[in-house]
Amino acid sequence: MPKFEKHIFICGNQRPPGNPRGSCDPEAQGRLQKLFKQKLSDRGLKGRVRANQSGCLDQCEHGPTVVVYPEAVWYGRVTLDDVEEIIDQHIVGGKQVERLQLADSCLNTATCEHRPAKG
Amino acid sequence: MPKFEKHIFICGNQRPPGNPRGSCDPEAQGRLQKLFKQKLSDRGLKGRVRANQSGCLDQCEHGPTVVVYPEAVWYGRVTLDDVEEIIDQHIVGGKQVERLQLADSCLNTATCEHRPAKG
Numbered sequence: 001m002p003k004f005e006k007h008i009f010i011c012g013n014q015r016p017p018g019n020p021r022g023s024c025d026p027e028a029q030g031r032l033q034k035l036f037k038q039k040l041s042d043r044g045l046k047g048r049v050r051a052n053q054s055g056c057l058d059q060c061e062h063g064p065t066v067v068v069y070p071e072a073v074w075y076g077r078v079t080l081d082d083v084e085e086i087i088d089q090h091i092v093g094g095k096q097v098e099r100l101q102l103a104d105s106c107l108n109t110a111t112c113e114h115r116p117a118k119g
Numbered sequence: 120m121p122k123f124e125k126h127i128f129i130c131g132n133q134r135p136p137g138n139p140r141g142s143c144d145p146e147a148q149g150r151l152q153k154l155f156k157q158k159l160s161d162r163g164l165k166g167r168v169r170a171n172q173s174g175c176l177d178q179c180e181h182g183p184t185v186v187v188y189p190e191a192v193w194y195g196r197v198t199l200d201d202v203e204e205i206i207d208q209h210i211v212g213g214k215q216v217e218r219l220q221l222a223d224s225c226l227n228t229a230t231c232e233h234r235p236a237k238g
Contacts, residue, residue: 003191003226009128009173033174047227053174054128055152069188072122107122108166 002048006091008036009054010078011065020116024056024063032064035083040091049091061114062102074102121167125210127155128173129197130184139235143175143182151183154202159210168210180233181221193221 010033011024025032036051059065062076066086073096075086082100089095106112129152130143144151155170178184181195185205192215194205201219208214225231 002223003193007186007188007191009171012174050177052128052176055131055172057171058169067126069126070191072126072189074122104121 004048004050006049006071007069008049008051008091009057009067009069010036010051011055011057011059011063012053013056013060013063015060021060022063024060024065032066032078032080032083035080036087039083039087043087043092045091059102059107061112061116062106065102074107075100076102076106123167123169125168125190126188127168127170127210128176128186128188129155129170130174130176130178130182131172132175132179132182134179140179141182143179143184151185151197151199151202154199155206158202158206162206162211164210178221178226180231180235181225184221193226194219195221195225 012030012033013024014026014028015021015023030053033051033053040046040049040051057065057067059074059076064078066075066078067073068090075097078100086097089097106114131149131152132143133145133147134140134142149172152170152172159165159168159170176184176186178193178195183197185194185197186192187209194216197219205216208216225233
């Protein structure tokens, strides 16, 4: 069988309340991942596209964070209301959802404008 | 900043003892992921390569399972003793570790010889 055509990782990290880096899933319910999984199944994509729970993806100031491989497209501040758009436009349609996409300048940097200053 | 050059996802799933699909991390200690993280840091790769905890990657009969993106290389039955070889040969050297690699025929299928029969 082929590999997953798309593999979506959804951060489910928690930090203590008040932590400046925040939490992607403060309720620890995995609601975002479960909704991706359900909507993929509804579209008959189970086994071809996987929505995976993940640990901290380290883009916390832009969370809840989602990354889609193999194309390495990063999304930030993803809500339950965004799931169908990501699936229909990107996963099925092949066109990234630009309004949610994280700029390369915000990835893997300590100096992004969205990161709290270390002091 | 650039995206991660490599993004390694290490399954940390648990199932009840005796479940035929097994558990990738029955002790729930994340030891495999932590060792990847430490060895990457030792090699100065922090920020360029990330070792991420993940939920079930659905290749359970071949667990503990690891997948490396963006190249979508899957490894099965990975032990602590394999971590340095994967990092040095594959992540740094660019050559996949064939002895651990999962065949496409074993990925995402209900009929692989390693899957327990459903009865």
